[in-house]
Amino acid sequence: MLSQLYIENIAVIEKTGIDFHPGLNVLTGETGAGKSIVIDSINAILGERTSRELVRTGAHSAFVTAVFSDLGEQAVHKLAEFGYAPEEDGSVMIQREIHTDGKTVCRINGRPATVSVLKEIGVVLISIHGQHESYDLLSPDLHIRYIDRMGVSEALLSEYRAAFSNMQHIKSALDAFDMDEAQKARQIDLLTYQVNELEAAGLRAGEQEELNKTRTRYLNSEKIASAIHTAQSALNGEESFDGALSAVVSASDALSETEKYLPEIHELSERIKNIRYDLEDCGEELRGFSSELEYDPADLERIEDRLDVLYRLGLKYGGSVENMIGFLETSKAQLEDIQLSDEKILQMTKEYQKAKAEAERLAKKISGCRREAARAFTKRVKEELRFLDMPNIDFQVQQEDCPLNPFGCDKLQFLISVNAGEPAKPIAKIASGGELSRIMLSIKTVLAGKDDIDTLIFDEVDTGISGSAAQKVGLKLHEVAGHRQVICVTHLAQIAALADTQFLIKKQVRENRTFTDVAELDYEGRKQELARIMGGAQITPLLLENAAEMLRLAKKHGSS
Template sequence: MLTQLYIENIAVIERASIDFQGGFNVLTGETGAGKSILIDSLHAVLGERTSRDLIRTGARSAFVSATFSDVEENVLEAIRELGYAAEEDGTLLLQREISAEGKSSCRINSRPATVSVLREIGAQLINIHGQHESYGLLSPESHMGYLDRMGVPQALLQAYQEAYCHMNRVKKELEGFQMDEAQKARQIDLLTYQIGELEAAQLRPGEQEELTERRDLYRNSEKIAGALQAAKLALDGEDEAEGALSAVTDAADALADAGRYLPAAASLEERLRSVQYELEDCNTEIGSLADGLEYDPEELEQIEGRLDQLYRLGLKYGGSVEEMLAFLEDCKKQLSDIELSDAHIARLTKEHQEAEAEAWRCAKALSAKRQEVAALFAKRVQEELTFLDMPNVTFLVQREEGALSPSGCDRVQFLISTNPGEPAKPLAKIASGGELSRIMLAIKTVLAGTDHIGTLIFDEIDTGISGSAAQKVGLKLREVSRTRQVICVTHLAQIASLADAHFRIKKHVEHDRTYTNVTALDHEGRKRELARIMGGTEITELLLQNAEEMLQMAKKTP
C-alpha cells in the first residue's frame, strides 16, 4: 500500500508530505484548493505523461516520491524481473524529478530508472480511477476487458491468440503466392533472364581474387624482371666486379687455409660454407623465377575483360562472386516457387482452412466461457448497483458474434435500463455522470478480487450523487478498503465521515504567493471539516452536532 506521498514544487504545492494509512483514506478541501494536483502528482510518480507546466512558478524543478510497503510477493517478483528489488523490509520507493526544460529523472529504491519502467511498476501498485475512466465506460471497446478479468481463464485467451496469429501468418504467406497471370509471367521472364545471365558467366568462388592477382603480376612484369636481374647480378657479379656469391666463396676458401694452423678458423669456415650453399640455392631459384616470368598481352586483355564482366555483374547482383552465386540460388528458388505456385497455393489454402477452423474452435470455446462469465458478471454488478441506491436499474451484458478479431469472435457491450419496463440500451445513450460513477464503482467492487493491486484511488467518484446514494457509495468504498487500501478525493460529508484517515487540503495566500497545505485531521478537525462541507463558510453549532453524529455512526459501521 501507499504509505507516504511527498510533493515538492508542484503547482501551488511548495512542499507537502502525506502519510496515508491502511483502509479508507479521504481527501477533502474547497474547490480549487489543490485536490487534483495530488492526483496529477501521483500520475507523475507512476510514470504517466506529464508536463513541465506542473512545476511551481519560479522553481527550477518539481519532485515527487511515493513510498510503498506490504507489497505482494507476485508484484515483487514482477519488479525483480525488471531488474529492481524492494528493501529488506519490503519497502519500495518511487521517485521522479521534472526539470523546467521538460526532462525527467526517475529512480526506484535509489537506482536510476526510465519513465516506461516506472509506469510498468506503478501500474502494479496503484489503480487510479477518475471521471475519465467513468466516461471510458461509454466505449464498448473497453467492456471486453472488464468481462475477461472477471473469470475468463488466461489459457483460453492465450490459446485463441496463438491460433489467430497462426491463421494470419498462413494467410499472409498464401497471399504472397497469389498473383495474377500477367504478373506471374513478368516475374518468370525476369528470373529466367537473371538466372541465364549468371549461369552463362560460369562463376567460380575465389576467381575474382585470382584474376586480380594475375593481372597485377602482368601489369608489373617489367618491374619484377628488373628486380630479379638486379638480385642475380648482385650475387653473380658482372664484368670485373665480383658478386656476393664469389666473395663468400673466396672468404670460405681463405678460412679453410687458415684452419690448418688455427682450429678456431675452421669453425668460421664451416659457417661461411653454409652461407655459400644458401646463396647458391637462392641464385638458382632467382634464375628459375626469371626464366618462368612471362608477359602475355593477350592473356592480360582476357583477364581485364573477365574482371570487367564480373564487375558489371556485381553491380546488379552483388559485389562479390559469392554474393552473386547466393543471388543465383535465390532466383532459382523463386522461379521454382512460382512454377510450383499452384501446388504451394493448394497446400497453403488447405493449411489456412485448417488454421481458420482451429481459430474458430478456440474462439467458440472462449465465447462459451464469456457467456458463462457474462451472466455472473451482470448478476454481481446488478447486486452492487442495487446496494448503491440504483434498485430500478437493469444491467445487462450484450454479446454478439462477429468476424474473428484479435480478441475473438465476440462483440460485447454493457446495456442498462434506468426505469422498469424500459428496454436496456447502451450506457452512452442513458447513463448520467452520477450513474456512471456508481456503475464503475460496482464494477470495481466485482473485480476487486481479480488483481493484486494494493491501492485503489478514486478521484471524485461521487460526482452527480447526493443523499442516500452518497451514503451507499461511502459504505461500498469502506467495504472495498477492508481488503486493500482505498484513497478517495471527495466533496461529500457522507463519504468523508466513513474514512479511517481524513486529510484536509487548504489553500492560502502569503506575500502574494499561493500555497497549499495538506493536514491530517484529528477527531475535532474532522468534525469541523465535515461541518464546513455541509454548511459552507459559516459553521454553526448545529452543523457541528450533525458532523459529530456522522462520525459516531461511522464508528459503528463495520
C-alpha cells in the same frame, strides 16, 4: 503501490510530500483547497497532458516525484519493455518537471524518459476513475478484457493467440501467390532470364579476388622481374663484383679453418654457416619466382574480359560474386514457387483451412467461456450497484459475433439503462461522471484480486449521493482496498470515516500568497475534520461526539 508523492510549485502548492499507505487512503478538505491539484500531479506522473498554467505563479518550473513500491509482475515487464528496471528494493521513482516555456523533462529512476513512455508505464501502475477519467468504461475495446479476467483462462487465450497468428502467417504467404496469369507469365519470363544469365556466367565464390590478384601480378611483371634480378645480383654477384653469398661463404670457410686453433669461435662459425644456407635457399626461391614471371598476353586479355563480365553482372545483381550467387539461388526458388504455384496454392489452402478451423474452434470455446463469464459478471455488478443504492440501473454485457481477430470472434460492450423502462444503451452515451465512478467501483469489487493494477484512485466518487448510499460507497471502497491500494477524494464524512489513512488538504493565505498543505491526520485530527465536513465552520461538541462515533463504527466495520 504509490508510496510517496512530492509536489513542488504546482498551482497553489509550493512544496508538499504525501506518504501514502496500503488500504484506503482518503483526501478531504474544503472546496477549492487543492484536492484536484493532487490528482493533476498524479496525472502528470502518468504521462497525461499538462499545461504550463499549472506552474505556480512566480516560479520558473514545477516538479512532481512519485515513488512506487511492491510492483506487480505486469509493471515490472512494462518497465523492462522500455529498458528500465526497479531499484534493488523493488521500487521505481518517476519524475516530471514542467517549465513555463512549455518544456517538460521526465525521468524514471534518474534516467531520461519521454512523456509517451510515462503514459505507457502509467497505465499499469495506477487507474484513475472520476468525473473525466473513466476511460476504461467509455472504451468498448477494453470491456472484453474485464470479461476475460472474470472467466477465461490465460492458457486458453494464449493458445488462441498462437493459433490466430499461425493462421495469419499462412494467409500472408498464400496472398503472395495470388497473381493473375499475365502477371505470372511476366514474372516467369523475368526470373528465367535472370537465372539463365547468372548460370551461364558459371559463377564461383572467390573467383573475382583470384582474378584481380593475377591481373595485378601480370600488369606489374616488369617491376617484379627487376626487383628479383636486383636481389639475385646482390646475392650472387656479377662479372664486376662478388655478391653477398660469396662474401658469407668466404667468411664461413675462414672461420671453419680457425676453429682448430680457436675452439671458442665455433658458435659464431655455426651462426654464419646457417646464414650461408639461408642465403642459398633464398637464391633458389628467387630463381623459382623468376621462372614464373613469364605469361601469355592472351591470358591477361581473358582475365580482363572475365572481370568485365563479372562487373557488368554485379551492377545488376548485387556487386560481389557472393551476392550474385545468393541472388541466383533466390531467383531459382521464386521461379520454382511460381511454376509450382498451383500445387503450392492447393497445399497452402489446405494448411490455411486447417489453421483457420483450429482458430475458430478456440475462438468459439473462448466465446462460450465469455458468455458464461458475462452472465456471472452482470449478476455480480447488478448486486453491487443495488448495494450502492443504484437499483434502477440495468447493466448488461452485449456480446455479438464478429470476424476473427486477435481477441477471438466476439464484440463486447457494456450497456446500461438508468431509468426503468428505457432500453439499455452503450455506457459512454448514458452514464454521468458520478455514475461512472460508482459503476467502476462495482466492477472493481467484482474483479477484486483479478486485476493487475495495484493502485486505484476514485476522484469524487460520492458525486450526487448522501446518507446510506454514501456509507455503502465507503464500505465498498474499503472492501476493494483489502486487495489493493485505493486513494479516494471525497466530501462525505461517511466515506472519510472508513479510511485506513486520512489526509487533510488545507489552503492558507500567508503574506498575500495562497499556500496549500497536505497533512496526514491522527485520531484527533480525523475527529476535527469529520466534524467540519458534517457541520461546516462551527464545530460543536455534539459534532465531535458524532465524529468519534463514526470512527468507532468504521473501525468496527473494518474489523468485521
